[in-house]
Every structure is written in C-alpha cells, then in structure tokens.
Amino acid sequence: MGIISDLSIMFPKKNDPSRHQKLFSDFKNLLIKLNMRNNIGLKVYKDPLYNGIAGNEKYILISDSLVRLYDQNPAAVRCMMAHELTHVKYRDFGLYKAMIGFGVAFGVNYCRAINLLMEIRAEVEAYRINQFTSEEFKVIHNTFKQHNTNSKKIKSYEVGYPDRDSTVELCIKHKKFSSALIDELLMDFCMNMNVENSEKLIKNVKKKFIIAS
Numbered sequence: 001m002g003i004i005s006d007l008s009i010m011f012p013k014k015n016d017p018s019r020h021q022k023l024f025s026d027f028k029n030l031l032i033k034l035n036m037r038n039n040i041g042l043k044v045y046k047d048p049l050y051n052g053i054a055g056n057e058k059y060i061l062i063s064d065s066l067v068r069l070y071d072q073n074p075a076a077v078r079c080m081m082a083h084e085l086t087h088v089k090y091r092d093f094g095l096y097k098a099m100i101g102f103g104v105a106f107g108v109n110y111c112r113a114i115n116l117l118m119e120i121r122a123e124v125e126a127y128r129i130n131q132f133t134s135e136e137f138k139v140i141h142n143t144f145k146q147h148n149t150n151s152k153k154i155k156s157y158e159v160g161y162p163d164r165d166s167t168v169e170l171c172i173k174h175k176k177f178s179s180a181l182i183d184e185l186l187m188d189f190c191m192n193m194n195v196e197n198s199e200k201l202i203k204n205v206k207k208k209f210i211i212a213s
C-alpha cells in the first residue's frame with residue numbers, strides 16, 4: 001500500500017478548500033445513514049486505481065485517484081465510501097479472520113463464498129444507502145470499469161469477488177442484501193466453480209450472515 005495520510009495533508013487546503021469539505025461532509029452523511037459512530041476516520045493512500053480499503057474499526061481509506069475523481073463524479077466517491085464503511089459496520093475483517101479457520105475445516109470455496117457475500121453486501125448497501133437510480137449506479141461502475149482493470153467472472157470468483165457486471169445486475173435487481181440475492185449469487189458461484197455439494201456449501205455459508213428480511 002502507498003503512503004497513508006489525512007485528506008487535508010495529501011491535498012492541502014490552499015488548493016481547493018471547498019472540494020474537500022464537500023467530500024468530507026458526504027462521508028459524515030454516510031455515517032449517519034448507516035447508523036455508525038461519528039468518530040470513524042477517513043484517510044487517503046496513494047494508488048493509481050479508483051479504490052478503497054476498510055482499514056479497521058476506526059477508519060476507511062480511499063485512493064488519492066478517487067479523491068481527484070470527486071470533481072467530475074462525486075457519486076462514484078460516495079459509492080466507494082459507503083462500500084468500505086459497510087465492511088466496517090459489519091466488522092468484515094473479523095469474519096475474514098474467522099474464515100481462515102473455516103477454510104481449513106471446509107475448504108477454499110467456503111472462504112471464497114464468504115468473501116463474495118461480504119463484497120456483495122458492501123456494494124448493495126452502497127447502492128441502497130446512496131439511493132442511486134439504476135442508471136446512476138451503472139454510470140459509476142462504468143467509470144470504475146474503464147479506469148480499473150476488470151477481470152472475468154471465474155477469475156473474480158477465484159479471489160472471492162463477484163465480477164463487476166454481475167455485481168451491478170444483482171444490486172439493481174434485489175436492492176438489498178436479501179436471501180434471494182444470496183441464493184442467486186451462491187448458485188452461480190457453485191456452478192462456475194464446479195462445486196460438488198453446492199447445497200451444503202450454501203447452507204453453511206449462509207449461517208455466517210444476518211439476512212435482511
């Protein structure tokens with residue numbers, strides 16, 4: 001990871017004070033919408049990709065490239081921040097640690113499937129909390145897709161990520177982290193990854209998640 005810094009240090013105020021104040025107030029609004037504590041921080045790190053990282057329970061990070069995108073496309077920045085904050089809200093880093101033991105017991109596809117659900121939950125929450133229209137959401141993902149490298153479905157599944165097109169489709173279709181969304185994603189995963197006992201995997205993976213009714 002590149003240099004980590006506060007927004008005001010990496011982008012000194014004399015350049016453009018209003019821009020970063022707006023970005024920061026968007027961040028604070030997302031905390032309110034997600035019912036999260038107000039003392040979570042926002043840090044910036046150097047990365048040529050439009051990216052974000054859920055650091056720990058205290059802060060999230062967004063790339064300096066994403067900060068620069070704010071002028072043209074503030075919605076894309078709000079989308080990424082809401083995604084990372086959702087990881088913090090659900091303490092996904094804790095689940096990630098637990099997953100290592102889980103993987104030893106059940107195999108690598110269980111880890112991939114759990115990671116998939118953490119990622120899709122973060123994204124569907126970003127979509128829901130920001131109240132994007134489906135068109136806005138597609139534009140945001142096209143912006144990310146054009147700038148960042150976009151891997152194919154099976155390659156994505158191998159590292160535990162849904163591919164971008166499926167992500168957009170699932171979020172728009174289901175609108176929240178529902179049982180139907182989870183089933184659809186996991187069934188597609190099992191099919192693409194040739195999982196033998198898919199029913200068992202789906203049942204065990206679903207136990208790890210609280211599902212919105």
Ligand SMILES: [Zn+2]
Nearest residue numbers: 083087119122
């Ligand atoms: Zn994520």
